[in-house]
Amino acid sequence: MAEAAAPAVDRERLVDDLRRLVRTPSVTGDEQAVQDVVATILTELGVAVERIETDPAEFARSDPDWPGQEMPRTELPVVVGRLGRSGGRRLLLVGHTDVVPIGDPSTWTVDPWGAEVRDGRLFGRGAVDMKGGCAAILGAVRALVTTGAAGGLDGELVVAFVPSEEDGGQGMLAAIRAGVAGDMAVITEPTDLDVVVAHAGAITFRLTVPGRAAHASMRREGVSALDGLMVLVRALEVDEAARNAAETDPLMTALGLPYPTIVGMVSGGDWASTVMDRIVADGRYGVALGESWRDAEVRLRRVIAEAARTDPFLRDHPPTVELVGGRFSSARVADDHPLPVSLADAVEATLGRRPRFLGEPYGADMRLLVNEGATPTVIFGPGNVAVAHSADEFVPLDDVVACSRVLAAWVVRELAPGS
Numbered sequence: 382m383a384e385a386a387a388p389a390v391d392r393e394r395l396v397d398d399l400r401r402l403v404r405t406p407s408v409t410g411d412e413q414a415v416q417d418v419v420a421t422i423l424t425e426l427g428v429a430v431e432r433i434e435t436d437p438a439e440f441a442r443s444d445p446d447w448p449g450q451e452m453p454r455t456e457l458p459v460v461v462g463r464l465g466r467s468g469g470r471r472l473l474l475v476g477h478t479d480v481v482p483i484g485d486p487s488t489w490t491v492d493p494w495g496a497e498v499r500d501g502r503l504f505g506r507g508a509v510d511m512k513g514g515c516a517a518i519l520g521a522v523r524a525l526v527t528t529g530a531a532g533g534l535d536g537e538l539v540v541a542f543v544p545s546e547e548d549g550g551q552g553m554l555a556a557i558r559a560g561v562a563g564d565m566a567v568i569t570e571p572t573d574l575d576v577v578v579a580h581a582g583a584i585t586f587r588l589t590v591p592g593r594a595a596h597a598s599m600r601r602e603g604v605s606a607l608d609g610l611m612v613l614v615r616a617l618e619v620d621e622a623a624r625n626a627a628e629t630d631p632l633m634t635a636l637g638l639p640y641p642t643i644v645g646m647v648s649g650g651d652w653a654s655t656v657m658d659r660i661v662a663d664g665r666y667g668v669a670l671g672e673s674w675r676d677a678e679v680r681l682r683r684v685i686a687e688a689a690r691t692d693p694f695l696r697d698h699p700p701t702v703e704l705v706g707g708r709f710s711s712a713r714v715a716d717d718h719p720l721p722v723s724l725a726d727a728v729e730a731t732l733g734r735r736p737r738f739l740g741e742p743y744g745a746d747m748r749l750l751v752n753e754g755a756t757p758t759v760i761f762g763p764g765n766v767a768v769a770h771s772a773d774e775f776v777p778l779d780d781v782v783a784c785s786r787v788l789a790a791w792v793v794r795e796l797a798p799g800s
Contacts (some may be wrong), residue, residue, distance in 0.1 A: 385704055386789040389524040389733050392782050396503070398422055399516035399781060402478070403496040403505035409479040410452035412544035412552075416460045416478060417541045422519055423462040426526050428540075433459035435555040444554065446753055448674075451548035451585065453645035453713060459556045460542045464525060465534030465796060472795055473756065474540050474788060475553070476515035476570075477546030477746065480507030481770050488772035502775040510769035513776035513784075514569025514762035515542060520785035525792060536796040539563060546746050549707035551744040554753060562754035565795070567719045567788065569762035571776070572739065573768060574728065574783060575759035576721050577714040579632050579740035581639050582668030584677050585706025587615060587661060588644075588685065591698045594658035603656030604694045606649055610660050613700060616688030617642050617666075620680075624669055627682040632740030633670050639742045640667030663705065667742070673752070674708040709744025712751040714756070720757045727791035728761075732783055736761075761787070 401422070407415035415433075423430050432610035435457040441447050483493040483506050491497045493506040503513070518540050525531040525538070570577075590610045595603025621642040633639040642665065643673050649660030668677040682702050689695035714720060716738050728736045743766070750758040763780030 384526050385528050386530045386785060386793045387786040389528045390782060390785045390789060391523060392612070394523060395516055395520035395782060395785060396778060398519050399503055399512060400496040400650045401433045402515060403503065403508055404494055404510040404639045406494055407478050407480055407507065408482050409545060409547045410454040412479050413456055414460050416542065416544070419460045419478060419515070423460070423522070426523055427525070428462040428464060428522060429452065429578045430464070431461040431463070433461060433556060433585050437551065439607070440551060440555060444558070446554065448554055449549040449585070449704065449708040450545065450551060450751065454545070457552055457555050459545055460551055461538055461556070461561060462522065462540045464531045464538040465506070465536055467537050470536035470682065470796060471539060472536070473541060473561065473563045473566035473794055474518045474521065474692070475541045475543065475566055475568045475746065475750070476511055476518055477543050477552065478512070478515060479544045479547050480510065481547055484772060490773055501779060502777050504773055504775045506774055507746050508774050509571045509764035509776040510766070510774070511570050511762060513764050513781045514571065516691055517569050517763055517781050517784040517788060520782070521788035521792065524785070524789040530793050533798065535797040535798040537791050538796065543741070543746065550746045550749050553706045553749045556630050558755040562750070566750050566756045566758040567724065568745065568758060568760045569784060570745060570760045571758055571762050571764035571766045574732070574739040574761065574763065574780060575739050576724055577741050578716060578721050579630070579670055580711060580745050581633065581670055581742045582672070582674060582709035582711040582744040582748060583678070584666050584668060584681070584704055584708050585663065586666055586681060587703045587705045588702045590660045590662065592656065592658045592660070595656045597654035597656065599669055600656050606657045606660040609692060609695050610647070612692045612695065613685055613688050614644060616684055620684045625750055628669065630670055630740065632738070636740065636742050640669050641742065642666050668709060670711045670713060670740070672712050672778045673710040678704060707744065710748045710752055712748035712759050712760055714751065715782070720758050723795060724759060724761060724791055727794055728787050731787045752765050
């Protein structure tokens with residue numbers, strides 16, 4: 382059956398699905414329309430579809446593992462499709478349908494929502510991150526249905542399309558809380574068709590740094606909050622170097638800087654000739670492999686507190702630290718676990734090459750499935766993450782088709798009777 386399912390991926394229909402997805406704007410916080418498209422495609426294929434709706438405000442209040450958010454929202458729509466029979470082994474194919482904003486439209490040479498195809502690449506916001514991966518899942522489902530392989534599965538395939546990955550992952554956690562977990566899972570984020578078995582994490586923080594105002598002509602009577610921020614930034618730089626130097630896992634050391642820390646936004650001051658009495662700085666703090674976001678928060682707070690104690694003003698006027706966005710823990714699946722091994726076998730059999738096992742410096746929904754859903758998970762998908770979030774974002778269509786073929790083959794190999 383695997384031999385039949387993989388070649389049955391319909392390139393033309395797959396590209397049509399991808400166009401429909403990209404042409405449906407779905408910036409994080411506003412994913413209902415694209416989820417309707419996904420549900421429609423699955424229904425057209427005869428797949429049993431389930432809609433999971435979670436109140437995001439109540440979820441944030443009640444779930445101790447709520448992973449944060451950075452965009453306002455009133456809905457948290459999840460779409461789930463099911464093939465095969467329940468009660469046996471369960472495999473998951475997972476994708477997120479939210480995308481980041483387009484940024485400055487003038488930096489694009491194509492319509493960000495146009496899904497234009499040039500030289501074998503489909504362009505548009507979310508093309509690679511990760512509507513190409515979502516389309517690959519839909520293409521695999523279509524191949525399983527049209528070949529009849531779906532009816533012969535000795536187990537269940539669950540496909541889950543979730544919102545809110547870009548700002549924390551509460552869509553994935555809501556799906557998990559509703560029972561979306563299994564024996565193994567593949568998330569189709571862009572990996573150039575290699576297999577990601579480990580990823581770091583990150584927390585988004587806000588520093589509020591006090592100062593003492595004074596007239597510019599008497600600046601020595603004041604204390605600039607900017608000077609205080611510089612003390613804290615230097616401490617974060619020292620901490621970043623120490624954390625990265627302490628890493629020994631080859632998957633992460635190969636990245637050079639697996640756990641970066643940055644200050645990305647700074648605001649302060651309300652008059653050019655007044656010494657700043659307050660600065661607010663938002664940044665990103667890396668979560669090391671083996672750490673949870675809570676571990677990283679403890680370390681971040683310690684670094685800031687110790688740095689403040691070295692400064693005469695901050696010692697008595699300590700800065701505050703808040704977590705204000707996504708909270709991404711790290712995750713790891715052993716290289717010799719049956720999941721990456723079996724997926725690599727399917728890649729080799731389908732595409733004729735053995736994929737690499739990789740670690741990545743970014744956070745992902747993988748950690749929620751591994752840590753909260755007790756589901757071994759890897760990341761495998763079309764395109765290169767380097768073009769994600771950029772102007773003229775694109776995904777190679779050959780990659781999307783290849784990913785879809787591998788997924789179809791892998792599902793059949795894992796759920797064929799007697800496997």
